[in-house]
Amino acid sequence: MNEQLEQMDKEYVLHTYARNYVNFTKGINATLFDDKNKDYIDFTSGIAVCSVGHGNKRVADKIYEQISNITHISNLYGIEPQAKLAKRLKELSGYDIRTFFSNSGAEANEGAIKIARKYGETKFENKKYKVITLEHSFHGRTITTVKATGQESMHTPNFAPYPDGFSYKSTVAEVYDSIDEQTVAVMIELVQGEGGVQPFEKQEIQDLAKFLKEKEILLIVDEVQTGVYRTGEFLASNLYEIEPDIVTLAKGLGGGVPIGAIMTKLKDIFSPGDHGSTFGGNPVATAAALAVISSIEKEKILSHVDEVGEYLLTELALIPGVTEVRGAGLLIGLTLNAPVAKALTKKCQDLGALINAPGDSIIRIAPALNVSMKQAQKFVVIFSQAMKEVSHV
Numbered sequence: 001m002n003e004q005l006e007q008m009d010k011e012y013v014l015h016t017y018a019r020n021y022v023n024f025t026k027g028i029n030a031t032l033f034d035d036k037n038k039d040y041i042d043f044t045s046g047i048a049v050c051s052v053g054h055g056n057k058r059v060a061d062k063i064y065e066q067i068s069n070i071t072h073i074s075n076l077y078g079i080e081p082q083a084k085l086a087k088r089l090k091e092l093s094g095y096d097i098r099t100f101f102s103n104s105g106a107e108a109n110e111g112a113i114k115i116a117r118k119y120g121e122t123k124f125e126n127k128k129y130k131v132i133t134l135e136h137s138f139h140g141r142t143i144t145t146v147k148a149t150g151q152e153s154m155h156t157p158n159f160a161p162y163p164d165g166f167s168y169k170s171t172v173a174e175v176y177d178s179i180d181e182q183t184v185a186v187m188i189e190l191v192q193g194e195g196g197v198q199p200f201e202k203q204e205i206q207d208l209a210k211f212l213k214e215k216e217i218l219l220i221v222d223e224v225q226t227g228v229y230r231t232g233e234f235l236a237s238n239l240y241e242i243e244p245d246i247v248t249l250a251k252g253l254g255g256g257v258p259i260g261a262i263m264t265k266l267k268d269i270f271s272p273g274d275h276g277s278t279f280g281g282n283p284v285a286t287a288a289a290l291a292v293i294s295s296i297e298k299e300k301i302l303s304h305v306d307e308v309g310e311y312l313l314t315e316l317a318l319i320p321g322v323t324e325v326r327g328a329g330l331l332i333g334l335t336l337n338a339p340v341a342k343a344l345t346k347k348c349q350d351l352g353a354l355i356n357a358p359g360d361s362i363i364r365i366a367p368a369l370n371v372s373m374k375q376a377q378k379f380v381v382i383f384s385q386a387m388k389e390v391s392h393v
């Protein structure tokens with residue numbers, strides 16, 4: 001990024017991110033170009049957002065068509081692409097659900113917690129309101145979703161007081177013991193994304209889902225990162241063969257256009273006035289999401305996700321200095337044998353590949369779902385070279 005832009009950013013934008021001052025000016029599928037026309041294989045996709053790549057023509061055309069007709073109308077009126085998208089989400093998930101649309105993942109989770117609280121208030125004589133989440137989880141940056149996030153470092157006194165009723169367990173097995181009379185929901189990511197791409201075991205999740213159902217405790221699955229085919233199935237919940245009471249989506253749904261969703265089997269939980277959003281389910285965002293889904297179907301991206309995912313799992317595990325590779329579909333985490341994740345990210349960028357480091361020795365990769373096998377192969381070469389240079393192995 002030129003110095004003037006960098007200064008402008010530093011001067012006028014609040015400093016919530018440790019910025020990397022590269023100025024991307026163009027994107028084609030899984031490749032980004034900077035202002036000096038250097039190309040980068042984008043294995044972050046805006047952190048699992050640009051599911052069908054940069055500059056996807058099908059999505060861009062649909063957005064243009066929608067935006068040049070009706071950009072926004074209030075939720076006081078029916079919104080055609082919103083209704084169509086809600087129908088698609090029901091069909092694709094295979095669940096008997098209705099959907100509320102938000103603008104982000106945190107907002108979707110906030111709404112999911114509101115649903116759980118209302119369920120706990122109206123269904124039982126003694127109000128149930130407690131939500132159990134998992135350590136190392138990440139559920140968002142609003143005050144409530146910060147508190148729902150199972151990372152003590154995020155519960156800084158700066159933002160206190162936080163809402164009551166959240167507790168955290170380090171394993172699924174521990175969740176059972178901490179359930180009490182006031183527990184209304186368990187909220188979980190099936191693959192913890194920010195926590196370093198850590199998948200839970202299918203069987204233990206299925207057992208938990210069954211147990212919670214018997215106890216009339218809600219299972220909320222946060223699929224903000226794993227949803228919309230990131231793991232190779234429409235939902236990670238489909239992969240785990242469970243039927244949660246609430247599933248939240250965001251990142252990949254709009255392919256880069258901000259949108260979130262709360263899908264719930266509690267179809268009549270909310271009445272007009274209980275919840276809302278000016279922009280949620282806006283015509284442009286929902287038209288974009290419909291186009292993302294149709295791209296994934298029409299461009300036959302799905303079989304490809306498993307193929308490229310398998311290739312990456314196998315090849316990356318062979319690189320010296322990589323001690324573990326895990327994940328599902330194209331959400332992949334690597335553990336390194338030394339805390340060099342930051343240096344490696346920088347080195348990869350110098351060599352023309354973008355990765356993300358959610359921990360000192362953890363790397364997350366989440367390329368566009370339509371990344372080509374050729375790009376995956378090129379990525380492995382760059383990553384391997386960067387590892388060599390960073391760890392001198």
Ligand code: PLP
Pocket residue numbers: 104105106107109138139140141189193194222223224225250251
């Ligand atoms: N939940 C999960 C699992 C996430 O990965 C994220 C973002 O990284 C969020 C919630 C928050 O989403 P947003 O940043 O769109 O508010």
